Amino acid sequence: MSQAPDPAHRLLLLGLRQSLTVDEGQWDRILRLARRTGLHARVAANHLDGNVRLTDPVRRHLLSAVRVAAYRAQMVRAELFRLATHCKGDFPVVVLKGGAYILENRALAVGRFVSDVDILVPKTALRTMEERLRGAGWAPAPLNPYDERYYRDWSHETPPLRFPGRSLEVDLHHAITPVTGRLAFDPETLFETIRPIPGTPFHVLAPEDQALHACLHCFQDGDLELRVREIVDIDGLLRALASAPGFWDRLLLRAAQLGLERPLWYGLRYARAWLDSPIPDEVFQALPAPNAVARRLMDTLLPLAMLPSDPDFPEPIQVRLARSALLARYHFLRMPLRLLLPHLARKALLRGKARFSQSPTGDGNHGV
Amino acid sequence: MAAFHRQLDLVYPHQLDGCRDIPFADIRVSLTPGTRLRLWRRQICLWSxxxxxxxxYPLNSALPLFEWGTNWIIAQRLNAYLLLHAGVVARGEQALILPAQPGSGKSTLTCALHLAGWRFLSDEFGVIDMERGLVLPMLKPAALKNASIQVIGARPNAVLGPTFPGTRKGDVAHFVPDRASFEARRTGAQPRLVVFPHFVAGASLRCVAIPPAEAVMRIGVNSFNYQTLGPLGFEAAVRIARSAQAFDLTYGSLDEAMNCIDSLFNQAA
Structure with a gap:
């Protein structure tokens, strides 16, 4: 069963696409579930066009959400504006995800919270770009040598850079998959089809690569906890892109080329199940499906992990188990066991040490 | 927990009836015990x-945690309005806004003015409805700190909750606004006078008019979300500075400050 099980979840997912006519009690619940998953401004954007009757308390919460989201989007534009002066045309600079949706004025960017700016450069230009930004004042948070090496050797991005006094982090990528992951592919192929954003020195990925990146990010590059918004991104992209002639064919071809058919299959499955994305049946038939056991497992675990549980209570045990299982899956996909086990052991040790020494937060800062 | 419930009833006496079964809540919080591994000096957490x-916080400081915690969450969720860090009192439809940095005597002055007959709108948040140009009430107890507990507690008719000694912000006690202010909690007021108070022990009274352009900037500085709201916040601050005169008030005597505010308000109204 891939349907969202809970009626409140169904209302939340419906409220992302159309205006709801519900009473205050239902709004109370929808808003709290939406806040848990960072979707409240997205829901709000759908209900503030004056066509929906809202009570004052509901309206002020929706207004609050869209205003904060608009501010964050403005901060992203400001950061990109400052980054633009460091794009000198000697190599392409590709804006990924949230920043790209904003620069391309996509409908899915409205009410979407963006917490960092992700840019992708060719691997050969990574050092140059990093040095340029550091020279201009962007600085990484202090890292211990272990974390530094983790980023350099095993990750697909440099340690996040931040300009002192500004809240947004800039993540500089040289690939969109962890280099140690099972689905790692040569990122050079992405640069063959990038397109410029008019009026800026930036590029974006080709439409089908954007959709694949959203699927990849959701299913291979995150712990999935409360990540229903990633499915919302996939749905938003599909709705924006699917009308272009030949989009689905190009998407399938590209997925096969890059070896990303599995994350695409999952992305399409849940976008359709939860958000009724307009995906032709032929697309599903053309994609190799996971085996029945894997499907059943994901259908059981994913809703528990990705959708918010009752906001009045701590997560129930099955939710915590589902999230642990999917976190284990994420680590397993990210690096082979011979790297993963020492890495996790070291992290656990550091965490234990931090707890003993009463340091307030002992967690590593890349969430591993 | 029973002690916390008694304290909550004490500082929210008007909310005892009529606040049950409300379908929609701006915020919901729980207070939960801290880690069970501590055998003494037990703690309490705010969960939302x-x-x-x-x-x-220490177990016996549940009320200060509840108050500061809910204020913090309110500030996250109330960006439909320009939120000033200000005390607000009113006479009739006309509001006096007291924006200030912590430690400048804002809460003391707000409570003293309320005890002298002004309607209490809020202490922590000056809530500006940007669409209607009104300042809205936010009825919560005012957190009085250190010496101001004694200063306000000694005034006739002051209702204070228990004093919590040695919290992160020093000693704290919560001042309870009167029933009439509670009943008018849905009625906004027009900004008429803005006073930036500075309490300096032993200082003599000094009151300086602030030109509107400077007032806009200082309203912005004393706001939680001026930056977040961008042009909306700027326009709201300009509107306040145009409709209300602004003054800088340095004082060492509470009564002198109140007299000065009285005459400024009468001139402005």
């Missing part, structure tokens, strides 16, 4: 929607 935004 699976988040604990604060470090735990």
């Amino acid at each position: 929607e699976s988040q604990t935004p604060f470090e735990p």
Whole structure:
């Protein structure tokens, strides 16, 4: 069963696409579930066009959400504006995800919270770009040598850079998959089809690569906890892109080329199940499906992990188990066991040490 | 927990009836015990929607944690309005806004003015409705700190909750606004006078008019979300500075400050 099980979840997912006519009690619940998953401004954007009757308390919460989201989007534009002066045309600079949706004025960017700016450069230009930004004042948070090496050797991005006094982090990528992951592919192929954003020195990925990146990010590059918004991104992209002639064919071809058919299959499955994305049946038939056991497992675990549980209570045990299982899956996909086990052991040790020494937060800062 | 419930009833006496079974709540919080591994000096956590935004407090400081914690969450969720860090009192439809940095005597002055007959709108948040140009009430107890507990507690008719000694912000006690202010909690007021108070022990009274352009900037500085609201916040601050005169008030005597405010308000109204 891939349907969202809970009626409140169904209302939340419906409220992302159309205006709801519900009473205050239902709004109370929808808003709290939406806040848990960072979707409240997205829901709000759908209900503030004056066509929906809202009570004052509901309206002020929706207004609050869209205003904060608009501010964050403005901060992203400001950061990109400052980054633009460091794009000198000697190599392409590709804006990924949230920043790209904003620069391309996509409908899915409205009410979407963006917490960092992700840019992708060719691997050969990574050092140059990093040095340029550091020279201009962007600085990484202090890292211990272990974390530094983790980023350099095993990750697909440099340690996040931040300009002192500004809240947004800039993540500089040289690939969109962890280099140690099972689905790692040569990122050079992405640069063959990038397109410029008019009026800026930036590029974006080709439409089908954007959709694949959203699927990849959701299913291979995150712990999935409360990540229903990633499915919302996939749905938003599909709705924006699917009308272009030949989009689905190009998407399938590209997925096969890059070896990303599995994350695409999952992305399409849940976008359709939860958000009724307009995906032709032929697309599903053309994609190799996971085996029945894997499907059943994901259908059981994913809703528990990705959708918010009752906001009045701590997560129930099955939710915590589902999230642990999917976190284990994420680590397993990210690096082979011979790297993963020492890495996790070291992290656990550091965490234990931090707890003993009463340091307030002992967690590593890349969430591993 | 029973002690906390008694304290809550004491500082929210008007909310005892009529606040049950409300379908929609701006915020919902739980207070939960801290780690069970501590055998003494037990702690308490504020929990809301699976988040604990604060470090735990000592078990006997549940009320200050509840007050500061809810204020913090309110500030996250109330960006439909321009939120000033200000005390607000009113006479009739006309509001006096007292924006200030912590430690400048804002709460003391707000409570003293309320005890002298002004309607209490809020102490922590000056809530500006940007669409209607009104300042809205936000009826919560005012957190009085250190010496101001004694200063306000000694005035006739002052209702204070228990004093919590040695919290992170020093000694704290909560001042309870009167019933009439509670009943008018849905009625906004027009900004008429803005006073930036500075209490300096032993200082003599000094009151300086602030030109509107400077007032806009200082309203912005004393706001929680001026930056977040961008042009909307700027326009709201300009509107306040145009409709209300602004003054800088340095004082060492509470009564002198109140007299000065009285005459400024009478001139402005």
